[in-house]
Amino acid sequence: MSPHASQPVTRNGRVLVGASKVIFGFQTNTRYRMIAAYRSASVSEALRFFTAHMWILSVLLLVFQTNCFTSTGPPALSSPPECFMPCDEKSCISDIHCTWEDRGLDHLFPTNYILHWKTTDNNSRGNVTSSNSLKGVIQREDFINHEELSVWVEAENQHGSGNSKENVFNTADIIKPPPPKVTLTQQEPLEIEWLSFCDELQFSAGTCDVRYRIDTNPVWSKYESGFLQTYVLDNYLPGTVYAFQVRCACRIGLMSDWSAVHKIRSEGKAPVGELDVWMDCSTTTGLLDCILIWKELPLFLARGVIMAYEVVLFYSNGTSVLLNVFTPDPKGLLTCSEMQCYFNCSLKDISSVNVSALNAHGATVPSHLKMPILDSSGQEKDDQIINLMMTEQNLTVSWELPTQQPYNLKIYEEYVVQYKQVGTPPGVGFDWVKVNKSQKVVFFKGHFRNYTPYRVSLFTVSHGKNVHFLSSNIGYSLEGAPSKVQSLKVLSIADTQVTLFWESDPLYKQKGLVLYYQVGTDSINVYNVSTSPLSSNETFVLKSLRPGQEYQVWIRAVTKAGPGANNTATFKTIQLENDVSLLPSLTALFLLLVALLFFLWCYTSDKVGLWLSEKVPDPSNSQIFKHLKMNDASASIFIPILERHPSISVLEVVNRFSGDFKPNLEKSLADKSARHDEILHIDRHNEQKLACDRADQRCRREEYSKMVDSDEEGNNKVDSWSSSEEEEFTPGYEKHFMPTALDILEG
Template sequence: MATLRGRWVLSILLVHVQTPLAATGPPAPPSDLECFKPCDEKSCSADIHCIWGPEPDPQRNTSYSLHWEPTNSEQGYVTSLNNSAVIYREHFLNHGQLRVWVEAQNKHGSAKSEGKEFNTADIIKPPPPIIALKPQEPLVIEWHSFCAELDLSMETCEVQYWVKGNQVWLKHEDGYLHTYTLDNPLPCTVYEFHVRCACSIGLKSNWSTSHSLSAAKAPKGKLDIWMDCGLFPASFNCTLTWKMLPLSQACGVIVGYEVKLFYNNSTWILLNVSTAEPRDLLWCNETQCHLNHSLKNVSSVSASALNSHGATAPSHVAMPTPGKDEDVKTLNLKMNEANLTVTWDLPSKPLYKLKEYVVQYKQVGSPLGKGFDWVKVTNSQTTVFFEGQFNKYTPFQVSLFSISHSMTVRHLSSVIGYSHEGSTYLSWALFPCAKSERSSLLKLSCPFLNHFSVPSSPPSFQALSIGDTWVTLFWSAVPLSKQNGVIQYYQIGLGKENVNNVSASPKSQNETFKLKHLSPGQDYEVWIRAMNKAGPGANATTTFKTQQRENDDYLILKLLLLMFVVICLVLFCLTFLYVALNKMCPWVAYLFNEKVPDPRNSHIFRGMKHQINDPFALICIPIHEPLPNISVLEVVKILPDALRSTPKETSDQDEFTGPLGRDGISRMNGQDEQSKDAVTGEGGRTDRRYGREEYSKMVDSDEERDREKDKDDCWSSSEEDQFTSGYEKHFMPTALEVLEV
């Protein structure tokens, strides 16, 4: 049943039955019958062409028949369905009289025109003349007829002219051959002229094409200049363009243009471009002119139009710049093949600096000077209307600009529009064959769908980065010239089930999408296609393989092993540092503490005591101290009486049993007293030494204490001072210290 219903709908679409409205009454009689032999620039036709009026009424099924009656033959006729017919050469004599008339007939009756009689040799009709304008004062036009080419002599021509915009023609008498002069024309008034001529034999030609001409004067008004920047309105890769002045403002023929280019470094150049050949800098069509000169580093431009009597006031335009976010407007387009309507919203706050808006459209991919137009409107207007040729499935970029009173041009917004994008309803809903696979077989089974235009496939599609369960896909947007409509979104899929719709950004040239929930270590093939109103476009595919995920147990084992190694290294380092600091590194304290000499050299003796048993002892000896040589000192106790004897008595060698020093003097005298001092005063002295006092302070304090002691014990240290230096007194160990060690 679905197939029958589809065929029934298709039959309705394909079959068109014309049912004109029935009209009552007989047809109107034909009028204005004219027969002639048409000529071109070189020869004339041998057949007779006849035309009449009025135009056939499409609501009346009327048929026409052209009848002729020569004087020396039988009557003939030919039928026609419109208001013209041809009498071929074999039905009449070349130099004979012929009478013709037309009869119109329908089911309600018939009607005849008035007859017309002529000689078949006298109905030659030459082509219309060609007019050549002469930009001079007074206004002069010239033309060329084709009588000489037809081997005929020239007769007179008829000239008609009127003021443009006024429908009243001013007709002149015949008598003009090749030229006509209009005396006392109104300044800057546009006149329309056309001419028709007759040769020595035959009829007058048709009217020539009308031409416009105005009285010569300095042009008035200003040029409407703008920038053609292609699809990037805020770029500096632009071409200067302007609209040609209307004749009412040109006041004659424009012979050239004067253009000034102002650069960012405050310099400028002047270009004088001529409309005459060769046009190396200027290219013009019927309505616009384009300057073939680079605008790189140009900040603004001015241009004027020139004729033989002067120039217009200069028009200025600045290079466009990007607008601010709050200035961006939303453009609404309404397009068909004949016109374009653009609307936008006014800003919420009035812009006092805004002078006017500029709306332009640019056909994507069109060459210079084609598919481009613009219009300037006031700051209170929100609608612009364009007339032109907007082809189907062809993208047009419409842009909105603002111009301030300081002549600053700012680009506000742009949008892509199409005059026709296809119909998804007709292509996918009405026709059952469209519900099958959308492939090449679809076009074979449904050939009537070929006119629906879908977008092409994205030019580039690939995997940007790949994980174990995800992949980031990258693709280039379909070019505007191949979109055939606004791209609404892209479809990305794995097979036929997993399909994702991704919105399309109209301004982005590249897109990305992250596809998740994949399996590790698997091969995949992903496709992408663009969607517009006509439906999906062709697919683009890419293949990839996800990464292999590592075993979780194996990963945990590796982490534990790594942690164990790190812990072992930390413990080893801590142990080594402990041993170094406590046993083999006393010099560390020496490095970080204040370097005050140890009066007792106790560390040296302790080191020597253990240097045999401790292998680290050699390491712990400071580098700056050489290994000491330990000598055994014999301690001899001297009686106090001997100390009180005279120097002479004490000099007796029998009283001294101790060994002599290097200078031959015994150094064991007074050891008992020194031992006592060591016992009684060692506590305070060693405390000061271990408190790290300065050497100078210890010397002063020891000397004061010795003086006090000498006074109390009646002990004179003068003899000891003769043989012992201050350094030895404070830093050499005493006998008691040696015994303590």
């Protein structure tokens, strides 16, 4: 062991590790010191140490493997040696050649192999040392022909030795002829012939074994036995290359080795069936992103080499174009890989296509396909009806159709389910399968990369080959945390809100499907912002902010694996310049509002409704009641009952057409005297009313009625008045409410 392995390695005064003690921890105290040193060392320092001392680690690993995986006892061989006398096309070698197998566990130690033999009667024995070789030769002089030998192998190393099982045989029965030679083949029927060398070796011919496979298949089929010189393959695929091998034995001896591989192509025929034609289209854009793609025919349908494809493009204006593309295509219009071929030609303005496969004997029936039907916006509708279960090796797709469909599903004969690795070129990471309309589940096998989005889409195909898109979904075999949100900006700032803008990562860069975004200014006020896999730009209005205050907003994306890193931005809301100057105006506006509310309350209240409504004659204002003392408890009986809409008697005005009006002075004075006496009479009645009992309301009502009636009677007695006389004798109450004679005449 190198002295460097037992000394601690230091860097900047810090102990890293001791190599031998780190790997094995030979002593308990040393193991604890190693763990402490490892914790105190940084990762970069540990890596630099292991890189500089890689040779030490190699030696230690060798010792570790030796101690753990290699037995310390003697080696042992489980199978006996195989011995034979090899022959060429003309003669056989008289020496015996033996071979044996190595178990593969003792190669770390030098091992010597010794080939032992003896006769069954123990009359003779011998051995030969073979060093590290796995074969040995028994010379002709060391054995007698036609006698039985017992052969075994002894293996020895520094730990001891061990023997294999014995192989007992007759030396006359171990002749091994050379492999036969295939001499004749024909395509129809598919037949081969061969020649063994038993006759040349002066032995009778024995049986032969034949095995075959399709040239593209590396696995041989089970071999068939009992044939002499020919073999006919009955069930073969037309136009397919087959590989054959033959081995034979003579009447006496061992079976020869397999012959060299001989290949033959069966006779071809016209291909049958139809190509499985589809399109690799984006589910978010129109037909410009579509390319034509189809699967190569299997061998049993191709029935020969497919040399070209015939493609007919039908345009929307009724014209068509015929194209023949060869495999391989020098023009680059056709690319085939992994049993798929895609056509590098624009499908703009294409309504439908026909594709046929051609070989030397004919062509398949044309496969017809129409372009997918999109909605009026030029995009496919996306109703989430697909369920996905995805691992690295398998993809399971199931779906349930909604009860209401925009078209009749009864006219459709099959579903098409496809998956596409997002962001890959046409034909890469893409596959599809067509199933009957009664099936609602499909399975895909493949290698689905972790943290990589795959878009799975569902279509229907009608009897007329019309294609309708139904739904799509995004799946991951394993999701990871999202990356940091990019390009967070503040678009607009107000006093209490701001508008935020950010860009979503392209879907092919997302390690997991973004479920939503989280936006906040602290750990308490956090908003969840929904998103869509198809959206690239996002906006959000952050409200309920304070004017003139500085904020730091953060945002992060959230996937099934959890939230990503935060991205932050700083802004300050706007401070209004006239906030202080508006205070008096706001106060005045508030007071005005309070006054308006009080006015409305008063208007609807019965206490002051009369004051605000139209003026109504009130007897208490008349000078007829001037001697009434309001502090008397009986005065309340004269207060009229307030009504919202009081009933008022209508004054009827009658015009007299008796010629020119001529006032009579004498009559006026007489009327004035009568009026004065009437007023005095009313005053005496008022004094009587004061003496009425307070509870006698009928008496009061009667007096009030008489007051009104006497007043009206007085008015009826007056035929005409002068304005001056009315001002002198008419009380203020009557003057205010009752019209004058002049008003009546002018009216």
